[in-house]
Amino acid sequence: MNKQYWSRRIADIEPYIPGEQPKDKKYVKLNTNENPYPPSPRVAEAVAKVAASDLRLYPDPDCAALKKTLAEFYGLRPEQVFVGNGSDEVLAFSFLAFTDEDTPAVFPDITYSFYPVYGEFFGTNCRIVPVREDFTIPLEQLMKNDGTVVLTNPNAPTGIGLSLDEVEQILRANPDHAVIVDEAYIDFGGESAVKLIDRYENLLVIQTFSKSRSLAGMRAGFALGNESLIAALNAVKNSVNSYTLDRMALAAAQAAVEDRAYFYDTCSRIAKTRETTTGKLRELGFFVLPSQANFVFASHERVPARILFRRLREEGVLVRYFDKPRIDDFLRITIGTDAEMEILTATLKRILEEQR
Ligand SMILES: *Cc1c(COP(=O)(O)O)cnc(C)c1O
Numbered sequence: 001m002n003k004q005y006w007s008r009r010i011a012d013i014e015p016y017i018p019g020e021q022p023k024d025k026k027y028v029k030l031n032t033n034e035n036p037y038p039p040s041p042r043v044a045e046a047v048a049k050v051a052a053s054d055l056r057l058y059p060d061p062d063c064a065a066l067k068k069t070l071a072e073f074y075g076l077r078p079e080q081v082f083v084g085n086g087s088d089e090v091l092a093f094s095f096l097a098f099t100d101e102d103t104p105a106v107f108p109d110i111t112y113s114f115y116p117v118y119g120e121f122f123g124t125n126c127r128i129v130p131v132r133e134d135f136t137i138p139l140e141q142l143m144k145n146d147g148t149v150v151l152t153n154p155n156a157p158t159g160i161g162l163s164l165d166e167v168e169q170i171l172r173a174n175p176d177h178a179v180i181v182d183e184a185y186i187d188f189g190g191e192s193a194v195k196l197i198d199r200y201e202n203l204l205v206i207q208t209f210s211k212s213r214s215l216a217g218m219r220a221g222f223a224l225g226n227e228s229l230i231a232a233l234n235a236v237k238n239s240v241n242s243y244t245l246d247r248m249a250l251a252a253a254q255a256a257v258e259d260r261a262y263f264y265d266t267c268s269r270i271a272k273t274r275e276t277t278t279g280k281l282r283e284l285g286f287f288v289l290p291s292q293a294n295f296v297f298a299s300h301e302r303v304p305a306r307i308l309f310r311r312l313r314e315e316g317v318l319v320r321y322f323d324k325p326r327i328d329d330f331l332r333i334t335i336g337t338d339a340e341m342e343i344l345t346a347t348l349k350r351i352l353e354e355q356r
Contacts, residue, residue, distance in 0.1 A: 009121075016117045019320055027318040028343050030334040033156075033185075033295050035214035037266045037337075039252065040259035043215070046251040054247055061242040069254045070222055074194050080224055082233040083253070085244040087184060087208035087221025090233070092118055093240075094150075094204060094223065097232040098178040099124040104147035108137055110327060112152045112182060135160055135289060135297075143173040152182040154190045157322065157332040159291025164191040171200040178229060180204045185293035187212035187267045188274070194224055201226040211294055212267050213256040220245060220253040270294050274335045280345045281333075284352060299330045303355045311351045317344055 003011055019032035067081040074081075084090040095118040099105045104125035107115050119126040129141045135158045142149050149170055154161035171179050171193075179202050186192045186207065193205050204225040210216035223233060237244060245253075256263070278288045278296055286298040299305060309321035309331060320332040333344065 013121055014117065016114045020318070022318070025316065027313075027316050028336065028340050029318050030295075030336055030340065030344060031318040031320045031332075032216075033211055033293075033334045034216045035211060035266065035270070035294070036335070036340060037214055037269070039214040040256055040262040042255040042259045042262075043252045046255035047248050050247045050251045057247075059243055059245060059247045059250055061238075063245055063250060066245070066250050066254045066257075069257050070224075073257050073260075074224060076194075076197065076224060079227045080197060080230060082223040082225075082230045082237075083245055084221050084223070084233075084237065085249070086210065086219040087182070087206050087223075088114060089219075089244060090206050090221045090223050091115075091180075091182065092122075093233050093236040094178075094180055094206065095119065095122050095124060096236045098148045098180065098204070098229075101125060103177065105150050106142065106144075106147040107150040108155070110135060110155070110158060111150075112156050112184075113322075115150055131155075131158075137162065139166055139169060142170050145174050145176060148177045148180060149174055150180045150182065152184065153193070154185050154188075154292040156185065156293065157295070157320070157327065157330070158289050158297050159185075159293040159295060160289060161190040161292035164193065164196070167191075167193045168196060168200075171196065171203055175202060178202050178204055180206060182206045184208050184211055185295075187263075188294045189271050189292035197225055201228065204229050209253050209256060213253075213263060214266065215252055215256055218249045218252045220249045270335050273338055273341055276338070277333075277335060277341045277345070280341075281348075284345065284348055295332050295334045297327075297330050297332050300352070303352060305329045305331050307355065308348070308351060311355075312344075312347060315347045315351070317347050319344075 063083045066083055067078040070081050071078045104127045105119050106127045109128050109130045116126055127147055132138055167181060181193050183192055183205055193203060197203055204223055206223045209220040274291060281288050281298050285301045288296050288298045305321060309319060312319055
């Protein structure tokens with residue numbers, strides 16, 4: 001392609017590749033960790049109300065109502081909350097705010113694959129820490145205090161969680177740098193670090209509305225941390241776009257947080273389905289990592305993941321396959337409804353029989 005007009009900044013970048021959203025036919029879609037349940041009914045009501053009246057006006061650039069609702073839910077003050085257009089945006093702003101040439105981003109080799117893209121794009125150095133053979137994170141290697149540690153907890157795509165005690169050890173060992181904990185999947189069974197915020201001023205917790213609150217299509221994410229970290233994120237945001245969240249997203253997100261009963265119910269249903277699915281996959285000869293997320297990471301004892309991925313796709317079941325060293329014999333399978341997971345396991349059973 002002719003890149004004559006491209007800035008030097010982007011000439012050589014390798015952008016992140018999102019999971020596919022195919023349009024050719026209807027799939028059982030278990031590839032991008034979306035929630036199988038619709039958002040709370042209160043979300044539709046809130047959005048309809050906004051659509052009918054206020055869209056002519058700019059949204060609140062401070063997102064005060066949503067911040068207040070989140071602060072109440074998490075037992076914090078609104079000054080400890082930042083909201084953005086999906087947590088990918090919050091993460092991008094965090095890389096800009098807390099890493100640079102002298103302050104590297106420190107993260108595992110097996111984790112959310114957007115981190116190295118941000119690092120590259122923003123001219124941050126990255127120190128990559130290989131996970132252990134069993135995919136757990138070597139804590140001792142995060143105690144070196146030379147940069148901004150970025151962790152997904154529970155980790156993706158493995159689903160393995162760190163305990164609160166482990167997160168606290170990392171915070172204590174890195175008082176001179178921010179520690180970013182991306183809790184995209186925390187509501188499905190992990191131990192959130194939010195309760196450490198008042199004790200560790202270097203802690204930034206990032207969460208999303210896309211997974212546990214069924215709002216991937218709306219684009220809303222948030223960060224929780226001490227005021228100075230939040231002020232840094234606001235400085236970045238207000239240097240790029242003051243209105244990252246539109247009125248519908250603000251209303252939807254607020255309604256989703258307010259409906260606590262619906263949130264707890266759907267999260268616990270997904271956690272339950274994850275446990276039954278894990279059992280069934282093991283019966284079919286899969287090695288399944290212990291997951292605290294809304295997906296499982298699984299490898300078959302006999303049939304390569306690449307083949308299973310392709311055959312499942314042909315059969316109308318979409319999962320995620322990463323053609324990358326160390327994980328190229330694994331499938332990442334999002335937890336759907338019980339009915340969807342029955343289709344998955346039945347289809348796998350047939351495929352495994354034909355692969356004898
Ligand atoms: C899904 C995901 C995100 C992004 O969420 P959005 O809010 O939809 O941008 C961030 N981090 C991890 C680890 C994720 O899996």
